[in-house]
Amino acid sequence: MDDKPGPRVLKFELFASCVSVDFWMTLSKKKLETFGLDASAKRISGSYTTGNSSTVSSRLDVTYDAFDDEKQHSHTLTYPAEGKLLLFNTIEAFRDCDKQQLADQEGALLWTLITSGEALEHPSMLTNFFLAGYADLKKHVYRYWFLFPAVVYPDALVHESEPLEITKIFSKECVENISDFSHRLSHEQNAFLIHQDDASFELFHLRDLPALLSKTGKITLCVCDGSAQKDNPGWPARNILALYAYYVRSHAQHHRIQLVSLRKRVLNGQTDIDHSIVMDLRVVFTPDQIREIPQTPRTVGWERDEKGRLQPRMVDLSSQMDPQKLAEQAVALNLKLMKWRLVPQLDLTLLHGTKVLLLGSGTLGCNVARCLMGWGMMNLTFVDNARVSYSNPVRQSLFTFDDCIENGLPKSQAAVQAVKRIYPGVNARGVQMNIPMPGHSVPTGMRKEVVETITQLERLIDESHVVFLLMDTRESRWLPTVIAAAKEKGVCAV
Structure with missing residues (x-):
């Protein structure tokens, strides 16, 4: 019997949502003063950082300015994540909605971004989130569930060798070039390419991928990553690898890919990427995925609760609120409900x-x-x-x-x-x-x-x-x- 272990499948570290208290306060105000009974999806935004320590999960932050259309991400280590908020008017509507249907809808949008080529121009569009929730404004209890949508494509990605730190793969000069190139890119460009052969080492935008596929040499995909795990890249890499796989499916010579999980930190006032991880991977397709234009793949990404169950989370802020403020908001909510449902002109x-x-x-x-x-x-x-x-x-x-x-x-x-x-x-x-x-x-x-x-x-x-x-x-x-x-x-x- 052959006891040789099979190929090790690449896994990804799912984002951990981190929602600030002031976000819920802003949400309450928006619900009372702007949204009313409108239950359509609203645009919000969050961010993730590549500067996590080895003990902190890859985190996506949503704060008080999530509703700000002019939000700027000026920090070197911070990258944007666009999101949607679907706030239900009743707990029953939130509980009974078809979560897989919501995931499939978001996955279809991702797949369109990939197949249309739009994501090549703006790769950060593939790192997004969907927040479904219900706000009990009388009790200041919020139930919510984050979806970080990711398409299941290709069939698999497997490790060809053990992951190594970037300094063991690239020379010091190349590492500095990678760091400088990443620093010059806008925050919407969270992925880029390296093309190298015997005579050259060049850095390219992700949009140059189709042109590079016709050239000889090795392509390396770099993704600005929030993961702190040695063997597993973060969630942003998943959809970008799906994008890469879609464009190389008919180019067998590029079914092996080198991935740089680019992890930035600031040391002594300078951006440092020496703890980034390089992985040699092989893209595994089913025969149909190579022969045909792929249909929209299955979508995953619902966050688990604190006990590891696929269930919504809950936050109770009543104990943190001034009792007088609680009373004011409860009275305001009753009046708003009368206006919305009975006397709109009030x-x-x-x-x-x-x-x-x-x-x-x-x-x-x-x-x-x-x-x-x-x-x-x-x-x-x-x-x-x-x-x-x-x-x-x-x-x-x-x-x-x-x-x-x-x-x-x-x-x-x-x-x-x-x-x-x-x-x-x-x-x-x-x-x-x-x-x-x-x-x-x-x-x-x-x-x-x-x-x-x-x-x-x-x-x-x-x-x-x-x-x-x-x-x-x-x-x-x-x-x-x-x-x-x-x-x-x-x-x-x-």
Whole structure:
């Protein structure tokens, strides 16, 4: 029996997603203010670095600026990865969507980039990602699943020999030339070629591959790689090797390929690539892959969860949020949902900025205030002249038994304290006032006080957009109605 081991198949290190907290905060804001119920895919971006240590997995970072169309990658070690965000409106839609269909759709786009030649011009387009997710904005819990799409093509890539460091394959001068050439390329050019024969060593853009296939000599493929593993290149190399295989399938002399897993780091202020790995590989095709124009291959790349299962991940940010901010966002979400689903023309910004004067803080005043807060009207001024009595709490929803003790709190003051306990973000104040009424005589000694009260009432109405008349008697409503009408303010009599 022949115990000789078979060829060792090349494996790739899948990206590990790394999503910053501020990305989720930006996503929440976008969902509330821009996306609404629109569940179409949105463009986002991430990045990966070639400067990982030997103990860190190849990582793809998505941060707060993922939605920025003008995002720049200025760091020498950082390369862009374009992505899509598909944010579902319900957890059921996220859970039940066909994940393989999503992968196949992204794989078809990759295959088009490869077969059309577009990826030869812009190889970084082959390093992308797809983020499917559901955001529970009330609880600040986010469920998500990353796809790093890769086409399964060719049939296999096998090692011809053990991988070696670049300094054991190329001379110091050649290594410096490779490093300099890589440094001069734009961040969208994460792969390039070396062509060498007995007389020359030349560096080319990836777009020159079809022309180089007709020349004699050896082609080496260089991929800027985020992997830190000696035997396995990172995920960016997978689709670029598929691109290479597609173009060499009818060129048997190039079915053996040298791959440089180019790993950059900064040492003493200089870019260093001496820890890069060189692999001698052989491309293995099925007979059909050589004879025919290949159809779209199968697509893989869904990230596993923390326990190694093919399942979504979850992040709970509620413990990291300010409770008041949590309340504000939860209230905002409820209002947005009402707008999106019931009243699209509702102007929530207008409601939020409306200043309301509540004249009367009894049964009507308490309930109207709660209703206004439910619609996002958070600028409230309570006016009343009474104190909370023991008969009030059972009918007047803002007051409790404690408000009645020791002669009772002024109703306007107790109402302000109550609405702030209900929702700390409310902008509320209370005014103790006896509103002058027609038919009620004013003693000589009280005239100055009455005039001051009328002046104060005018000022309160001036400062408000809407006045609610919530007092018990018609007489007490007469003066505010006259003043508000004269100042062309909206008046609601309840």
